[in-house]
Amino acid sequence: MKKAIFLFVVCLLLVPSVPAEARKASLILQWLPQAQFAGFYMALEKGFYKDHGVEMQIIPGGPDKVVSDYLDARKADFGTMFLSTAVERRGAGMSLVNIGQIVQNSALMLIARANDGVESVSDLNHKKVSMWANEFQIQPRIMFQKAGIDVEIVPLASSMDLFLRGAVTATTAMYFNEYHTILSSGLREDEIKTFFFRDTPFNFPEDGIYCLEETLKQRPMVALAVLNATLAGWRYAFAHEEETLDVVAKYMAEASLPVNRVHQRWMLTRMHEIIIPDGDIFAAGVLKRRAFARVVRVLLQQEILRTEVDYSTFYRGPAE
Amino acid sequence: MKRRSLTVKLAALVLGISTLILGAVLVYNLLFSQAVIIRLAEDNSRSLGREVANHLAAQIKPIELAVKNIALALEDSALNSREITSLARRIVEGNEDVFGMTVAFEPFGISSDKLFFAPYSYRTDSGVKTTSLGGTGYRYFYMDWYQLAKELGCPVWTEPYFEESGASELMTTYSVPFYRLEDGQRRFIGVVTADISLKWLQHEVSSIKLYDTGYALITTHNGTFISHPVEELVLNQTVFSLAEGMGDQELWEIGRNMIEGKTGFLRRASVRDNKESFLLYMPLPIGGWSLAFLFPVDEVFADVRELSRNMLLIGGLGFLVLTGAVIWISRKITKPVRDLSDVALQIAQGNLDAKLPDIRTRDEVGDLAIAFGEMQSSIKEFIVDLTETTAQKERIESELRIGRDIQMGILPKIFPAFTEYAEFDIYASVEPAKEVGGDLYDFFLVDENHFCFLIGDVSGKGVPAAFFMAVTKTLLKVVAERGVSPGAILEKVNNDLAEDNESCMFVTLFVAVLDIRTGEVNYASAGHNPPVLLENSGVKYLKPLNEPLAGAMTGMTYTTSSLTLKPGDTLFLYTDGVTEAMNKADELYTDERLIVFMKGLYENDAKSMIEAVNQSVLDFSGGADQSDDITMLTLKYLGMGK
Numbered sequence: 001m002k003k004a005i006f007l008f009v010v011c012l013l014l015v016p017s018v019p020a021e022a023r024k025a026s027l028i029l030q031w032l033p034q035a036q037f038a039g040f041y042m043a044l045e046k047g048f049y050k051d052h053g054v055e056m057q058i059i060p061g062g063p064d065k066v067v068s069d070y071l072d073a074r075k076a077d078f079g080t081m082f083l084s085t086a087v088e089r090r091g092a093g094m095s096l097v098n099i100g101q102i103v104q105n106s107a108l109m110l111i112a113r114a115n116d117g118v119e120s121v122s123d124l125n126h127k128k129v130s131m132w133a134n135e136f137q138i139q140p141r142i143m144f145q146k147a148g149i150d151v152e153i154v155p156l157a158s159s160m161d162l163f164l165r166g167a168v169t170a171t172t173a174m175y176f177n178e179y180h181t182i183l184s185s186g187l188r189e190d191e192i193k194t195f196f197f198r199d200t201p202f203n204f205p206e207d208g209i210y211c212l213e214e215t216l217k218q219r220p221m222v223a224l225a226v227l228n229a230t231l232a233g234w235r236y237a238f239a240h241e242e243e244t245l246d247v248v249a250k251y252m253a254e255a256s257l258p259v260n261r262v263h264q265r266w267m268l269t270r271m272h273e274i275i276i277p278d279g280d281i282f283a284a285g286v287l288k289r290r291a292f293a294r295v296v297r298v299l300l301q302q303e304i305l306r307t308e309v310d311y312s313t314f315y316r317g318p319a320e
Numbered sequence: 321m322k323r324r325s326l327t328v329k330l331a332a333l334v335l336g337i338s339t340l341i342l343g344a345v346l347v348y349n350l351l352f353s354q355a356v357i358i359r360l361a362e363d364n365s366r367s368l369g370r371e372v373a374n375h376l377a378a379q380i381k382p383i384e385l386a387v388k389n390i391a392l393a394l395e396d397s398a399l400n401s402r403e404i405t406s407l408a409r410r411i412v413e414g415n416e417d418v419f420g421m422t423v424a425f426e427p428f429g430i431s432s433d434k435l436f437f438a439p440y441s442y443r444t445d446s447g448v449k450t451t452s453l454g455g456t457g458y459r460y461f462y463m464d465w466y467q468l469a470k471e472l473g474c475p476v477w478t479e480p481y482f483e484e485s486g487a488s489e490l491m492t493t494y495s496v497p498f499y500r501l502e503d504g505q506r507r508f509i510g511v512v513t514a515d516i517s518l519k520w521l522q523h524e525v526s527s528i529k530l531y532d533t534g535y536a537l538i539t540t541h542n543g544t545f546i547s548h549p550v551e552e553l554v555l556n557q558t559v560f561s562l563a564e565g566m567g568d569q570e571l572w573e574i575g576r577n578m579i580e581g582k583t584g585f586l587r588r589a590s591v592r593d594n595k596e597s598f599l600l601y602m603p604l605p606i607g608g609w610s611l612a613f614l615f616p617v618d619e620v621f622a623d624v625r626e627l628s629r630n631m632l633l634i635g636g637l638g639f640l641v642l643t644g645a646v647i648w649i650s651r652k653i654t655k656p657v658r659d660l661s662d663v664a665l666q667i668a669q670g671n672l673d674a675k676l677p678d679i680r681t682r683d684e685v686g687d688l689a690i691a692f693g694e695m696q697s698s699i700k701e702f703i704v705d706l707t708e709t710t711a712q713k714e715r716i717e718s719e720l721r722i723g724r725d726i727q728m729g730i731l732p733k734i735f736p737a738f739t740e741y742a743e744f745d746i747y748a749s750v751e752p753a754k755e756v757g758g759d760l761y762d763f764f765l766v767d768e769n770h771f772c773f774l775i776g777d778v779s780g781k782g783v784p785a786a787f788f789m790a791v792t793k794t795l796l797k798v799v800a801e802r803g804v805s806p807g808a809i810l811e812k813v814n815n816d817l818a819e820d821n822e823s824c825m826f827v828t829l830f831v832a833v834l835d836i837r838t839g840e841v842n843y844a845s846a847g848h849n850p851p852v853l854l855e856n857s858g859v860k861y862l863k864p865l866n867e868p869l870a871g872a873m874t875g876m877t878y879t880t881s882s883l884t885l886k887p888g889d890t891l892f893l894y895t896d897g898v899t900e901a902m903n904k905a906d907e908l909y910t911d912e913r914l915i916v917f918m919k920g921l922y923e924n925d926a927k928s929m930i931e932a933v934n935q936s937v938l939d940f941s942g943g944a945d946q947s948d949d950i951t952m953l954t955l956k957y958l959g960m961g962k
Contacts (some may be wrong), residue, residue, distance in 0.1 A: 064457045128471065154471060157462040161479055164542060167471035184561040185542040186579045256482075258556045262565040 023222050025049075028059040028076040029066050030207070033251035035267035036176060037080070038244050039102070039275075043233025044235070045247045052225035056268050063158065065212075068094060077215055078226055083205045083287070084304075085135040090314055091305040097211040100227035100317040101287035103206040106273040107227055108139055110195040111163065111182060112170035115292065118193050125149035127169035130156040134173060136172055139202040142298060143195070176270030180263055198274075202298060205291050206274070209317075216316055231285050238272050241265065287315045326657070334646045342635045346416075346628060353624045358598070362585050365530060365600040365613040372536075376521060377605040383418055383514050383935040384494055386411055387697040388475065391512045394423065400432055404449060405439035412441045412448050418514050419443050419483070421489060423747070425510035426459055436460065442515070469495035477606045480518055480546045482555065482775045490518040490546060492606070503860070522547045525611070528627065531622075535592065541608030544577045549592050562591065574601065574834025575783045578610035588789060590614045656685045660692055665914040672700050720783070725784045726755050727774065730793060731761060735927065738763075738771070743836045743960060746773065747926035748953040749896070749934065751946065758785030758827070759895050759949035760793045764800070769836050772800045775893040775953050776829040776848065779869075788825045792871070794819060796831065806844035807880035808833040810870060814878070817871035826871040830893055832955075839885040839957045846870040849899065849911075852892040852918055853883070854929075859919045861911070887959025892918065892929065897950035901937045904944045911936055926954035 029037045040058055043049055049056035059076055061067065067079035081089075083101065090096050110129070112118035118127075121143055123250050129151045131137050137153070144151055160178055163171040164185050173179050175196065182192065197203060200265050209227060216223050240303040245268065249259045276284055292311050299305035342734035390407060393399070399407070408421040420442030436454025453460045460466055468476045475496040483491040495513045499506045510689035521538070525547045528536040540546040543558035553562065559575030562568075570588065577584055581603035590597040591614075598620060601612035618625075666674035676696065679689035728750065737746055748761045758778025766772050774796060777786045792813065799812045809831050817827065830851060832843035843862075847869040852860040862883070868876050885891070894914075901909040917936050921929050930952045935949060 154467065155459075155462045157464070157467075159464050159479065161464050162467055162471060165468060165472060165476070167468055176936070184558045184564065185544075186558070186560050186576050259552075260556050260558075260561050262557075262561040 003149065009297065019159050021217070023053060024055045024057070025078065025219075025222055025226060026057040026059060026076045027078040027209070027226065028065065028067050028070045028080070029061045030059040030080050030082070031061045032257055033060050033248065033255050034177070034257075035245070035264040036174075036207070036271060037060065037232055038226060038237040038248055038268055038271065039234030040080075041233070041251055041258075042240075042244055043229045046233065046236055048229040048232045048236070049226070052227045052229040054229065056226070056229075060251070062091060068096070069203055071096070071210065071212055077219075078209055078211045078223070080207050080209050081233075082135045083208055086208065086210050087292075087295055087299055087309050087314070088135070088304050089308055090309050091299070095096050096210050096314075097213050097216050098208045098210055098287055098314055099216060099223045099315045100230070100285040101205050101208040101315075102230070102285070103208070103271075103274050104277050104283050104288070104291070105205045106139065106197040106202070106206060107175040107270065107274055108136065108197045108204075108206075109173050109175050109179065110140060110143075110170050111173045111179060112193040112195075113163075113166065114191050115171045117295050118169060121195060122149050123149050124170055126152065128152045128154050128167070130154040130162045130168040132156050132170040138196045138298065138304065139200070139204060141173060142202055143197070174258055176267045176274070177263075180266040184260070184263060201294070204295050204298075205287065208292045216224045221314075227285055234271075234275055234284070237268065238276075241268060244268060255257050286319055286320050287317055298306070326654045327647060327814050329641065330650040331646045335643055338639065338642055342639065346631055346635065350624065350628050351629060353627065354621060357624055360591070361598055361615065362600060365598075365615070366602065368528065368530070369600065369602045369611050369613065372521075372524060372611055373602070373604050375524065376561060379417060379520075379605065380494070380516065381464065383415065383516060384475065386415065386418075387421075387494055387496045387512050387514045390421075391496040392424070394509070394512065395500055396499040401439070405441070408439060408512075409441035409448060410451050412443060416443075417516060419489075419517050420515040422460075422468055422513045423510065424453065424513070427461060429510055438510075465493045465495045465513050466511055469497040469513075470508055473497060473508075479539075479540050479542060479544065480555070483515070483517075490522060491515050492518055497551055518546065528613070528817050530613055531613040531619035532616070533593075533595075533619065534597070534613060535590075536611065536613050537576055538604065539575070539610050539612070541579060543579050553591075566591075575600070575603070576605075578612065579608050581608065588615065590616070603918065616930065627874075629751055653685065656681065656689060660689060667696060667699070672696065672703065673704055673787070717780040720756060723783065723786060724752070727756065727790060728752060730790060730840075732763065739764070741771070741836060743958055744771065744834065745956040745958060746771075746954070748775075749930050749951070751898070751934065751950040753781075753946050755781050756783060756786050757897075757949035758789040759897065759951035760789045760827075761893070761951055761953045762793055762797060763953070763955075766801055766803050766833060770803070771834045771836055772831065773834070773893070773953060773955055774829060774831040775851075775895060776827050776846075776870075777895040777897075777949075777951070778823055778827045784823060784825060788817075788827065788871070793828050796829070800831070800833075805880040806833055806842050807878040810844045810846050810867075810878035811876065814870040814876050815874045818874040821871055824872065826869040827920070828895075829870050832891065832893075834885070834955065834957065837960060839887065839889070839959060840882060841885055841891065842882050844878050844880050846876075846878060849894060849896055851894070852915065854890040854892060854918060854922050855886065856888055856922065859915060859922070861915065885957035887957060888922070890922070890924075890926070890929065890954060891957040892933075893953040893955075894933075895949065895951040897946075897948040898933065898937055898952060900948065901941050901950065902944055902947065903940055903942050908939050913940070926956045929954050929956075 029040060043057055044056055067081050070076040071079050072094065086096050086098060112124065117123060131140055133155065150152050154162060156162065156171060160171065160181050162168050164182065183189065209230065211223060245261055245264050248264050249261060252259045289311055292315065296305065296309055370911065390411065408423050412421050413419050420440060422438050422440045424438035427435050438453035438460050439450055440453045441448055441450045465478045468478060475494065478495065480490050480492040483489055493513050493515045495511045497511050498509055500509050504876050525536045525538055535549045537545060539545055539559055543553060545553045545557055545561050546555065548554050559578065563571035563575060576602050583602045585600045587598055589595065594709055595616045597614045597616050599612060599614050601610050604611050656677060663674045663676055676689065676693050679686055731750060731787045735747055746763050747880045750759055758780065761775045763773035776792060778789045778792065795813045795816050796809065799809045810829060828848040829846040830843065830848040832841050834841050845865050846867060850864045853860055853862055864878055865881060867878050899909050899911050899914055921932055924932060933952060
């Protein structure tokens with residue numbers, strides 16, 4: 001704990017003196033407001049960005065907003081993305097850099113109906129599995145390949161109704177979100193079978209903060225400030241659960257989203273687990289070389305990535 | 321024990337029992353009517369629910385039919401895109417319950433160059449409009465309304481959603497997949513949908529009033545609330561997330577039953593205001609939807625409570641009236657009893673002429689009064705009799721006392737006697753018992769040298785014994801003065817007494833004659849206790865002669881025995897009044913005690929010896945009632961030398 005405080009103080013000292021005029025910055029999240037981004041909203045709400053000399057504008061994401069497009073079009077300075085997405089873009093030539101890795105473990109999972117006789121992944125052979133598009137399919141597809149099975153993929157939008165009504169045998173889900181949605185729709189834990197990618201060799205770190213290389217070059221201090229303020233926001237969020245849920249609920253209501261506090265509490269708790277896995281606070285914000293290498297290797301194998309991506313050019317966050 | 325009047329006892333009993341009965345009736349009434357009311361409440365809410373369900377069915381069935389018909393029509397590939405578009409539009413125009421309708425095709429389903437084909441006709445304030453769905457921002461074939469029908473292969477109602485574009489109403493969509501035969505295979509082509517507004521349903525459900533504050537709610541296939549008085553639950557929460565948040569497993573199970581289309585009726589606290597309520601849930605005709613009613617228990621029971629309260633009030637008033645009546649009647653009953661008891665107290669205090677209360681009731685109390693009157697006069701008569709009898713008894717007793725005095729008077733009582741004779745010392749005493757007894761003693765000179773002394777005890781008590789004693793004494797004296805031997809005296813006296821002794825009385829006697837000059841004593845005994853001889857050498861009983869009692873039978877013979885008293889020796893004669901004196905523990909004085917006591921009395925003179933024995937007997941008896949005469953006679957021979 002003492003060490004943590006020391007580290008925190010050092011981080012604060014590393015922040016350069018704040019100029020009189022706040023430096024404006026914008027950040028796009030990869031999805032709609034929810035506790036998945038509680039740290040960002042709390043940093044904004046508690047003035048941590050301002051404290052770090054940044055006048056932050058957070059742009060909520062959504063199904064029709066692609067973060068990399070926003071960065072590319074300079075509609076946002078910073079954005080959050082899955083590591084796999086960002087690596088793929090980098091490989092495709094976009095000059096994306098990671099300035100801080102927030103989520104260390106994969107929350108992606110497969111949920112199957114226990115009464116459909118699914119005991120292992122191979123039981124999904126020739127079964128319908130609803131899956132989100134793009135990066136969400138990377139890990140499941142490898143898993144199916146490794147298991148040597150052929151599944152019928154049904155595109156998945158945002159609702160779990162396909163799965164809940166039995167139209168598909170299994171579905172992709174995020175542990176912090178849809179898993180709880182399913183339980184909140186009247187299924188018992190023993191009525192579903194879960195497959196966590198965090199327990200497989202395809203445990204991909206997920207949400208990280210990205211910007212264009214030129215942004216980092218021009219405004220390195222702002223990038224550092226954004227990361228540190230965000231991490232401070234997360235620390236605050238985990239320490240002040242109820243206040244955080246209030247703030248998240250406020251942003252959700254502004255976005256006309258259904259607010260379910262129980263669900264958001266579940267999400268916040270799960271985010272804590274994957275942002276600071278095993279209580280390892282030193283991991284916060286750091287992209288681990290090994291995890292990165294794992295993602296790159298898989299993407300290369302899958303031919304999603306055609307050229308090697310270098311860790312040190314890609315990752316510009318705090319040293320491991 | 322504490323005294324309690326009859327009134328109190330009667331009142332306590334009657335009122336206690338009536339309270340029990342009243343209580344039992346009230347409780348039974350409460351329980352029974354509650355059960356009836358619960359049943360009624362359940363039936364009412366059920367029929368209300370059926371009404372809502374029927375209404376919903378009436379609303380949606382025609383729409384379902386219309387959508388299905390269009391789907392059927394679309395299985396014919398002859399329709400072109402314009403015809404399809406106008407078909408859907410006409411349905412919207414002709415059916416005001418349909419908010420919008422889409423016919424959506426699979427990618428490239430209508431033609432190989434069209435990724436999207438989904439004409440959408442919908443209602444606006446300015447009439448029905450038609451637009452095309454689909455685009456990079458809206459890939460409709462990934463939407464639930466499309467995918468559910470496609471993947472499930474059957475018509476479905478989607479989860480309700482808010483239609484943002486229009487009037488922000490809660491909508492749900494009915495989707496029916498349609499297929500075409502291509503190359504002999506049934507292939508999925510697209511879906512037909514109809515959107516309906518649920519505003520009317522929400523309104524209808526929210527306007528349901530059950531009792532005062534009861535409410536209704538609707539949940540969907542996922543348990544999502546789409547109608548609930550707590551606004552923030554609507555579309556935000558499911559029954560399950562609510563149950564999780566509240567830590568309420570029962571609620572979770574209820575939610576599960578609801579989405580499984582089950583019906584239930586139970587009692588639990590309401591979510592809205594945590595009031596103990598009845599909950600009824602039942603399925604709605606849209607798959608997995610459930611309608612529930614909650615109505616507070618206290619409102620349901622309000623009438624029963626009022627009924628019970630009024631019953632209690634009436635019962636309480638009745639109780640008061642009953643109390644008054646019981647007190648009045650018991651006082652009425654006990655008044656004559658109390659009056660009688662007052663008179664009885666006066667009678668008990670001696671006022672036999674106390675006036676009885678005038679009781680004329682013909683019941684047990686009347687009987688008691690009559691019996692009481694009879695008792696009073698009987699007591700009076702008895703008292704009169706008793707007074708007379710007592711007077712008679714007193715007279716008899718007085719006469720007896722006089723007789724007794726006379727009887728005692730015939731015994732020589734003047735001591736010291738024969739003081740002119742220095743040769744002997746004589747003393748006698750009789751301690752009469754209360755009742756007249758028959759002890760006797762006598763002593764007299766037969767001639768100048770012979771001194772006769774005797775003692776006796778007549779059997780029985782009372783006047784006959786007294787007479788017998790007097791006769792015996794007289795006879796003895798008369799016979800003894802003839803100078804015959806003691807044995808002859810007894811024989812003569814026995815014969816005289818036994819003659820004409822019809823009452824079969826008898827007497828024990830000891831007769832002795834002392835030769836004053838020599839100290840020789842001739843003696844005979846008729847069954848009398850052996851006298852004690854006190855000699856210088858010791859104290860002993862004379863040897864008993866074992867000869868019969870006198871007066872019982874004629875012709876008896878009696879032996880005359882003889883002994884010689886040395887100067888200083890003493891003969892002590894006594895009756896069984898001495899040896900059979902009793903103490904309070906009913907123990908006898910006994911011969912043994914007498915002989916032991918007398919061992920120390922050799923030196924005493926005649927009088928002091930008797931006084932000592934008398935004291936010993938008194939000490940022994942310790943104040944116990946004396947039942948027999950105690951008679952003693954002592955003769956101490958002093959010899960010629962003196």
